[in-house]
Each structure stands twice: as structure tokens, then as C-alpha cells.
Amino acid sequence: MATPQFVCANWSADNTGCKKFGKYTCKGCHLVVYCGSDCQKSHWALHKIDCKSPLGNETWRPSWALENRKPAFLETGNRNIIPSFADEKRLWGNIPAIDVLKLESNEGVDYGKQIDLLFAVSGDLRNVVKTIAQVPASYNKLIVVTINDDDLDVMARNVIILLIALVSDNIDEAVDCIIHVWYSALIRKSDLDMIQQKILPLVQGICEKVKDKDSHSLLGKTWRFGKRSLRLVLQKSQWARLLTYMKTPEGLTAERASRIRTAVTLAESKKDSLDRHLVFQSPARRIAKHRFRQDGLLLPFGAPRHEFQEPNPTLFNVTDSWPMNECADPLHGWSLKDVEDSSSGPATADIYGKLFNHIRTTLRAFLIRLSDSQMAFRLFCMGFGEIYTILECNTFNRIEVSNVADNLLAGIHHTASAMGPLLQCPRANPHATLITLFRNAITETMTMQDRMMDMYTRRPETKLIREYISHIGAKSFHHPLLDHRPLMWTYAQANVAAYDPIFDRFMENFRFSQVDKLFGLVMKEKHTVIEKWPFRLKLRYDQPGALEELISLNNEIVFAKERYVEWRRRYM
Incomplete structure (x- = not known):
């Protein structure tokens, strides 16, 4: 397939704008492409709203920190720092696609x-x-x-x-x-x-x-x-x-559909949950994610949008609701590495442009x-x-x-x-x-002792986590509950831990050894379709590239706790 070309961002709904392909990018955000400097200057009045967004600042902080309060997910009775999506409608995948055949x-x-x-x-x-x-x-x-x-x-x-x-x-x-x-x-x-x-x-x-x-x-x-x-x-x-x-x-216009959707995806009551997903992202990616929450169109950042005027009937099956949770994201269903390796032309930070091209x-x-x-x-x-x-x-x-x-x-x-x-x-x-x-085996099986040991045992991986926190730039606040670092530490720690002993305990608790005797299925020692722990760090904490691998893993919604098991029928 030919290298994809991306349209100059200086387009207009009345078809009087530029129709050329972009050769250059905005050096402020690397999210849009232009055919030349004239179009970039002409488009600046519109683009500066995104390019100069507070989300694009290195110093951006979530709303709970700016408002000097606890985030909602740390309030009494809601202590799950790592979010659960067990009860929500899933029309998009929430774990990367796999080739089941190989x-x-x-x-x-x-x-x-x-x-x-x-x-x-x-x-x-x-x-x-x-x-x-x-x-x-x-x-x-x-x-x-x-x-x-x-x-x-x-x-x-x-x-x-x-x-x-x-x-x-x-x-x-x-x-x-x-x-x-x-x-x-x-x-x-x-x-x-x-x-x-x-x-x-x-x-x-x-x-x-x-x-x-x-x-x-x-x-x-x-x-x-x-x-x-x-x-x-x-x-x-x-x-x-x-x-x-x-x-x-009947009666559902594009404007009304957008209001219904953004009442969920930009809900004031959900802002802590939304911000939690932005904490780990780069400035440009925060801007891109906010754009998708705003318009819900899977397109390159600067692509023309004026043709999209029909509510998607497969998503708006009824007139008054959006079926998914506020953080549902097409990115969750595909390998982030494969997406990042895809082209978005000169706009190298355009993650949804990369996703669009990867899916295409x-x-x-x-x-x-x-x-x-x-x-x-x-x-x-x-x-x-x-x-x-x-x-x-x-x-x-x-x-x-x-x-x-x-x-x-x-x-x-x-x-x-x-x-x-x-x-x-x-x-x-x-x-x-x-x-x-x-997906739940490790969380279900971990005891308080497991968590305390994981938290307080001084492991070599701790150095990598500290490097990660420093790289992301999380700053300390006077009140410990307003500090970014515990949240980031929790995510990073969850992704550097080795969970084999805990999964062994899970299998023992639920009598995996009886599956062969009762149903004639044998666990495959060597997997041939998908790795046992596909989201575990591949590099040791002290190897070159380990920090970048941890950053990428924390950008995804999946965690190192995800465990695949392959089975074959017993020989008979």
C-alpha cells in the first residue's frame, strides 16, 4: 500500500480552502500538516486554540490538583486507583487485537x-x-x-x-x-x-x-x-x-447527538476520571485525546470534518443516550506499538492519525x-x-x-x-x-500481604520507577493526596511487578489441575498464539530502552496483570 498522504489542515467547509496534501507540520504541536507557510499562517487563527491549549503545556496539572482537593476516585468508598470497566457497555475493544490463528x-x-x-x-x-x-x-x-x-x-x-x-x-x-x-x-x-x-x-x-x-x-x-x-x-x-x-x-440531529455524547465524554462530574487518563500522556497526545472526546470522529487531527453530519445509527440506537463510558477510546483495541509505528505524515504526534492509518x-x-x-x-x-x-x-x-x-x-x-x-x-x-x-485473576488473588510486600520491598525495579516519575515530570504538592506521584507510582509499580507466583496460587485455588481430568483439556506450556504475559516489560529494568518501554505501557489501558492461557485437547 502506498505511503498515506494527509490533507493540508487549511481546509474549509465551503470547499474554498486548500485541497493539497501536507508536506510540513506545525512545530508547536506536530499535530497538523500544511502544504506551505501561506496555509499555515492563514490557518493560525483557528489552530492556535489547539496548539496553545493548556493541555499542551508541560506544566499541565489535573483539575483536582489545581483545585486543591482530593480526586473523586480517592474519596471514601471509591479507593480503586486503577479503574474498572466491568459494568459498562463495550462496543469497542478494550484490549489490543490479536491474530488468533498465526x-x-x-x-x-x-x-x-x-x-x-x-x-x-x-x-x-x-x-x-x-x-x-x-x-x-x-x-x-x-x-x-x-x-x-x-x-x-x-x-x-x-x-x-x-x-x-x-x-x-x-x-x-x-x-x-x-x-x-x-x-x-x-x-x-x-x-x-x-x-x-x-x-x-x-x-x-x-x-x-x-x-x-x-x-x-x-x-x-x-x-x-x-x-x-x-x-x-x-x-x-x-x-x-x-x-x-x-x-x-427520529428527530436526532448531528448537533443533538453531539450534545448527548459530550454530556458523557466531557461530563463535569467525570472530570477526575478523564484527567486521570491524561496524567500519563505527552502534551500533544493530551490535546489529541481531548479533540476525540469533543467531536468523536476517528480522523487525523487536521482532516476535514464538514462531511460528518449524520448521527451514527449503530451507536445512537436511541435518541437520548450515548452507550459507552466517558473514557471509551478506539486506541484501546489496538496495539499501541503498532499504532505508533504507523505513519501520520509530517504530523508525528498525531496519535489518532496514526490509529486511522493503522486501522485503514x-x-x-x-x-x-x-x-x-x-x-x-x-x-x-x-x-x-x-x-x-x-x-x-x-x-x-x-x-x-x-x-x-x-x-x-x-x-x-x-x-x-x-x-x-x-x-x-x-x-x-x-x-x-x-x-x-x-484479566481479574491477579487482582482477585492478591492478598494485603502481597500488596504490602510489593509496596515496601526495595527491588531493583524501584530505580526504574523513580526514573519514570522524574521523566514524566510529576511534581510534589504540599498535601500528599494532591501529589501526582502516588498515582503514577501505582500504575508503574503494577507494570513492573512479576505476578507468576500469584497466578500459580490462583490456579491452585480454582483447581486448574482438574481441568485435564474432568474435561480433557491440557494447559500448553509453550504458547503458540499469544504470549502468556503480553503486556509485561520485555526489557530488564537496567537495559537500554526499559524506561521508554515502561512509558509506552503506562500509556495503554492494559496492565502487566493480563494473563493468557492456551489449551489443547488431551491426546486420545
Whole structure:
């Protein structure tokens, strides 16, 4: 794919502005590009609002420090410094996407059989997109992708995005349409036309045919697009609701939709939570994050925005609410390193420009792979405790279940019981793998003694943490609760700790050793899909680059406590 070009920031809604590509950047913020000095001077009256924002100052401090008070998250009864997102609607991923197949290093590029993938608790499509995008070009057999999520808000968006991918004739137009349907609060008329002219009629036809069926009856429809197909199985009542995700609620304008959204993303009552996420960011990144909270458009910082006048019906399913929490961010669903390695042209600090380009590149690879492959998608909207009852045993090369094996959710025994029989046995495929993620295990298992030892034991890593605090520039305040440093220390300490002994204790507490005897699943000692601790520091505290690695890790919402476990079926 050609090196991306970014439009000069001196554009105008009436099309009288510059339409050239940018060759230079603003040296004050490195967030926008210009074709030359004339456009930069012409645009300064607008750009200086962002470029000179207090968020861009090295001396910026969160509101609780400026107002000389405790942050809300340290008030009595709310002592969790590291935030929890357990109870909120997640329409975007909150942990980086993974390729669940890794075909080249597992079955091999010459694998001559059909591939079956199961995303049993899928969330959004990031893992599906990344996996298919990275299937080697030499593989030419059928790929069957089974996707399930029990939240219709999630599944409806997945259906719409996949149908856009399947019906579109122009890959580049489809890529940009999908990006905005997936991540932007407002979309272009062309995006809404795609949904309402190409996708809506497909669903309307089914709803008309099944209108006399019982509301709880399970009904399936298969659409075929050459060598590709999509089968959707929903209850009759869900088919009817699916239509609502393709129509803008009556009376909902772009202005009203923006007010509804910013009432959440810029809520005064949530300012401490919002500021907490900015404490660790560079000045330019704070400005960029604030811009996204303001307009909700996934675009390069200086890109034209005047076409985005339609509320995204897949996000504004009802007229009076924004479905996600105030800190929901597309950045959380993708590897920050991959994003930072992507181009944003001369505007080297434009993190959302980099994200836009990274997702665009990944989606383009996904659509190209889709266009010349035998591909069958099967989508369900069922509970985790139901989906396994309608799927065939000994079928899947990979099964990915997000963090449903966490003890607070289904737990490992129920997960193994439900998913184990669906996994291919070693005779059929020795590389078949069930992928489980444990996000809460360490926090649940850590005792007060563990925390005290972690806090007060003088470890070599302490020097690295001190360097990190100094580098970020956290200054002391007279009142200890107003000091940045304990907050930063908590995050940094959580990311340098080694949690293997605590996870061993967790496995013992919840009888992981019985999973083999009861369900015939064996933990893989050597992982072949995803590292056991993918967000743990790779460098030792005293190695060159360790400080930069810790800074990058603290910029992400994930922590070193995230633990993957891979499983295979017992040989038999």
C-alpha cells in the first residue's frame, strides 16, 4: 500500500480552502500538516486554540490538583486507583487485537484443510479482522468464521460492518465507511447511504418473511456473495430490532447527538476520571485525546470534518443516550506499538492519525483477503451457556473466548466444559488451541500481604520507577493526596511487578489441575498464539530502552496483570 498522504489542515467547509496534501507540520504541536507557510499562517487563527491549549503545556496539572482537593476516585468508598470497566457497555475493544490463528507458525502456510475459527464471546470485530488480514496469501481453502456475542448492540454492529465488507465494490470506499461506522459518532451521508441502500433492504426482506413467526423462534438467513457467504441466526424479535441499528432515530440531529455524547465524554462530574487518563500522556497526545472526546470522529487531527453530519445509527440506537463510558477510546483495541509505528505524515504526534492509518491498512488487508477467498461467516447472538449446544464437536482450529474464563464470569471449569469438545482433537490437528484471557485473576488473588510486600520491598525495579516519575515530570504538592506521584507510582509499580507466583496460587485455588481430568483439556506450556504475559516489560529494568518501554505501557489501558492461557485437547 502506498505511503498515506494527509490533507493540508487549511481546509474549509465551503470547499474554498486548500485541497493539497501536507508536506510540513506545525512545530508547536506536530499535530497538523500544511502544504506551505501561506496555509499555515492563514490557518493560525483557528489552530492556535489547539496548539496553545493548556493541555499542551508541560506544566499541565489535573483539575483536582489545581483545585486543591482530593480526586473523586480517592474519596471514601471509591479507593480503586486503577479503574474498572466491568459494568459498562463495550462496543469497542478494550484490549489490543490479536491474530488468533498465526497459521504460518502453527499449521503452516501449506496447510491443506479447511480452517474453522470460533469467537465465542466476540465483542467487536478487531480479532476477526486482524486474524483474516494476516492469513498468508498462499492459503486457498475455505475459512469458516463463527462469531457469537450475547449483546445485540455488539452483534448488530458486527453484522452491519461485515455486510458492508461483502456488498461493496470499491475496497477503499468500503474501508473508510467501515472505519466511521465502527468508530465515529457522526458519519458521512455516503456512509449512511451504504447502510440504508445496501444493507437495510437485505434485513427488511427477512423481517417481512418472518413477521408471523413466534417472537422467540430462532431464524437463520444465509446471504451469498460469490465465494463468500454470511449466515445470521437470530430470534424473530432480534431480527426486528436489527433494523433499528440502520435508521437514525427520529428527530436526532448531528448537533443533538453531539450534545448527548459530550454530556458523557466531557461530563463535569467525570472530570477526575478523564484527567486521570491524561496524567500519563505527552502534551500533544493530551490535546489529541481531548479533540476525540469533543467531536468523536476517528480522523487525523487536521482532516476535514464538514462531511460528518449524520448521527451514527449503530451507536445512537436511541435518541437520548450515548452507550459507552466517558473514557471509551478506539486506541484501546489496538496495539499501541503498532499504532505508533504507523505513519501520520509530517504530523508525528498525531496519535489518532496514526490509529486511522493503522486501522485503514489492517481493514484493507482484510478486505483484499476477503475478495479472493472462500469465506463463510456464521453469526449468532446467544449466551455463552447456549452457543456450544448448537455447534459441532471436534470442529475448530481455534476458539477464542475473551475473558469469560475469569472467575467472576463463567470460570475455567464451565469454559472448559463448554468449549473443550468443540476444539479439534490432536489427531485431527495438533495445533488446535483454546485461548483464554484472565484479566481479574491477579487482582482477585492478591492478598494485603502481597500488596504490602510489593509496596515496601526495595527491588531493583524501584530505580526504574523513580526514573519514570522524574521523566514524566510529576511534581510534589504540599498535601500528599494532591501529589501526582502516588498515582503514577501505582500504575508503574503494577507494570513492573512479576505476578507468576500469584497466578500459580490462583490456579491452585480454582483447581486448574482438574481441568485435564474432568474435561480433557491440557494447559500448553509453550504458547503458540499469544504470549502468556503480553503486556509485561520485555526489557530488564537496567537495559537500554526499559524506561521508554515502561512509558509506552503506562500509556495503554492494559496492565502487566493480563494473563493468557492456551489449551489443547488431551491426546486420545
